[in-house]
Amino acid sequence: MVAVIGYGFTRISEHWDKSLRELACESIQAALMNANMEKPEALFVGNMSGATVSGQQHLGALIADWCGFSGIEAYAIEAADASGAAAFRSAFLAVASGFIDTAIVCGVEQMTDVLPDYMTFATSLGSDYDYEVSCGITQTSLFALIARMYMQEFGAMREDLGMFAINSHRNAVANPFAIYRKEINIDTLLKSPMACDPLSVFDCSPVCDGSASVVLCSEKALNTQRAVRVIGSSVATDTMMIATRKDPLHLQSANDSAKRAYAMAKKKPEDIGLFELFDAYTILAAMQLEACGFANRGEGYLLARNNEIGIRGKIPICTMGGLKARGNPIGATGVYQIAEVAQQLLGEAGKNQVTCTTGMAQSIGGPGSTAVTHILEAV
Amino acid sequence: MEISRNWRLRHQRYRLLASKCACGTIHFPPRTICHACGKKSMKQFNLSGIGKILSFAPVTSAPLGFEDYIPYFVALIRLDEGVLIEAQLADCDNPETGMRVEMVTRKWREQGERGMIVYGYKFRPLLVKS
Numbered sequence: 001m002v003a004v005i006g007y008g009f010t011r012i013s014e015h016w017d018k019s020l021r022e023l024a025c026e027s028i029q030a031a032l033m034n035a036n037m038e039k040p041e042a043l044f045v046g047n048m049s050g051a052t053v054s055g056q057q058h059l060g061a062l063i064a065d066w067c068g069f070s071g072i073e074a075y076a077i078e079a080a081d082a083s084g085a086a087a088f089r090s091a092f093l094a095v096a097s098g099f100i101d102t103a104i105v106c107g108v109e110q111m112t113d114v115l116p117d118y119m120t121f122a123t124s125l126g127s128d129y130d131y132e133v134s135c136g137i138t139q140t141s142l143f144a145l146i147a148r149m150y151m152q153e154f155g156a157m158r159e160d161l162g163m164f165a166i167n168s169h170r171n172a173v174a175n176p177f178a179i180y181r182k183e184i185n186i187d188t189l190l191k192s193p194m195a196c197d198p199l200s201v202f203d204c205s206p207v208c209d210g211s212a213s214v215v216l217c218s219e220k221a222l223n224t225q226r227a228v229r230v231i232g233s234s235v236a237t238d239t240m241m242i243a244t245r246k247d248p249l250h251l252q253s254a255n256d257s258a259k260r261a262y263a264m265a266k267k268k269p270e271d272i273g274l275f276e277l278f279d280a281y282t283i284l285a286a287m288q289l290e291a292c293g294f295a296n297r298g299e300g301y302l303l304a305r306n307n308e309i310g311i312r313g314k315i316p317i318c319t320m321g322g323l324k325a326r327g328n329p330i331g332a333t334g335v336y337q338i339a340e341v342a343q344q345l346l347g348e349a350g351k352n353q354v355t356c357t358t359g360m361a362q363s364i365g366g367p368g369s370t371a372v373t374h375i376l377e378a379v
Numbered sequence: 380m381e382i383s384r385n386w387r388l389r390h391q392r393y394r395l396l397a398s399k400c401a402c403g404t405i406h407f408p409p410r411t412i413c414h415a416c417g418k419k420s421m422k423q424f425n426l427s428g429i430g431k432i433l434s435f436a437p438v439t440s441a442p443l444g445f446e447d448y449i450p451y452f453v454a455l456i457r458l459d460e461g462v463l464i465e466a467q468l469a470d471c472d473n474p475e476t477g478m479r480v481e482m483v484t485r486k487w488r489e490q491g492e493r494g495m496i497v498y499g500y501k502f503r504p505l506l507v508k509s
Contacts, residue, residue: 121443130388131408135487135499136438136445137453137465144436145455145465152434152476196436239414243455243463244406 001219002095003227004376006035007339009177012210012327014112020047020054021066023211024108028067031104031213031339036224040215042100043067043074046087046107048331050076052122053114063106073100079235080126081280082365083107084212084334085372091216092233092374101221107335108211119207123330126366128240140204140281142242142367144196147283150249151198154298158198161282162189163304164317165202165324168279171311172321174351179208179327203282205323212335214342225379228345232265232360232375234258240369249298253371254291254362261360261373262293269293272375273356274344275315276337278364279322288362289315292373316354319344334363338374345378381490385497392499393484395426397462405462428482429505430458435474444488456480456502469501479505 008030010023018026024045032038045059056062060074079086084107094100111119124132124139132142150156166186172178189202216230236256242248262268269292277292279285286300294315295303308314320326320340323333341359343349357378364371390396391408398409401420412419435454438445445451452468468474469485480502487497 117441117443117446120440124442130384131391132465133442134497136442136448136451136467138438138440138442140440141436141438141453142465145434145453148436148476149434149455194437195440196438241465243465244414245463248455248463 002092002230003217003219003222003379004214004230004342005217005222005224005227006031006037006215007213007342008034009212009336009339010210011177012179012208012329015110015209016112018209020050020056020108020110021062023110023209024063024106025066027108027211027213028063028104028106031215035215037102037215039069040072040102040104042072042091042094042103043069044087044091044103044105045074045076046084046105046331046335047076047109048078048080048083048126049109049111049122052125054110079370079372080365081330082334082363082370082372083331084336085338085361085363085374086235086334086370088214088335088338088374089233089235089372092230095216095218098218101218103216104213105216105335106211106213107332109329109331110209111207111330112209123207126369131241139367140196140199143281143283144199146242146248146367147198147281150283150286153249154301156286156301158190159186160301160305161203161286162186164279164282164285164309165189167304167309168318168322168324171319171352172325175320175326178321178325179206180325199281199283205280205328208327208329210327210329210332210336212332212339214335214339226346227379228342228376229379230374231377232261232267232373234260234264235370235372236260238369240366242367249287251287251291251364251368251371253368254288254364257371257373258292258362261375265375267358267375271358272315272360274319274341274354274359275317276319276341276359276361277317278362279318279324280328280364284364285317288364292362311352311354319349319352319354334372337361337363338376341376345376382495385495395428395482395500396423397426398423405460407462407464426462427459430456430480432474432476432478432480433457433463434476435468444490448488454502467501468503470503481505
């Protein structure tokens, strides 16, 4: 049995006054205090852009050193946008293996040290460099290509996809760590400039800075009642490019990863009380709901249109604001998602509390080339 | 500068070199291991470069190195051989899904005054031969 016994966040923002190591340290200290622990046996860092944006790798040793943990096992895990969730997976495997009893996962990203053109470049490196990045295809344009096809094929309107953004913004209002704590309506979205037609800037999550950490421990080391269990954990991959997929409108990685996590947890989609999905783009939310069994193919957007994704809805998603409004500090985001599921299951989500015992988080790397799914259960 | 990296990809970029597996699956870019059947019985050939637009999107926020080229369209194209390719469009201000297009060799980017000029495939509306 592997338990989550603490979590910590920095506020997500444009942290011009803080470095990568300072952001990491802040969330690690918060998570350790939350878990009532002084020092973990191992540190797993989730980060995508340290090398390109900060010119810094070797983040395990750097952050361990800066937190005063020198001596412990530490290294970074990279799986593009899903880096934080992949780092959690590694920590889970380490604790489940019995070789490590206490571990901390720290997702961290400091993106705003560079100008927008470099940021677009850095965030596109989860795509294929030789066949996408080098000919000017950006990550956002890939999702715009998918969105146009999806809307034409299934009859979804911009207003439908926009409901995902509206839900995330509504849920972020009560989250003190969110970057945008303001509700929006459909007019705001429809009148906003295009990021990449048909996706407006309000269909896309903001790239920003932040760090989240989660503390895991084995059954042996568990000395508190305040814990949630990790009952499902899975990573799956798909082709790097959407052009090499049989069906570019289906997220096979998300489907495979969710199916394996359900099997491990002995759960079905209808057992999941809340789903922290990866709304980096509104279109991605619709496709994930389909891939994970909450809607049929081409019908994910109907859950948003029919208002079934809210806190009191059939399947609450992005309950603390999602990537759209809580914010998307790339490599840190997966850890925010899992920490928010733990926060919910511990009954600590305040105004956004969902009453349930089982929650799921899924992170997507690149245009669906990696999917990481975790299912957590209240003890 | 990436000179050798660009040179290495010249056959894919200038003549759409692809591979066809004994199982019938076509791959662009060409591969040595088939992702459909797992075998390694590949033959290389050049794609026709003619197909139709499945989807398109305008890039207005340029990634590094493409500042001088925005706005431009990228598209997902189904070539007549059945394989999909992601590429930029050329000579086309009003793309539509279903539009017939053909491959042309165009400049992708310049790497500064002393750097390389990188060429590769783009797709333009199919010219009707008179």
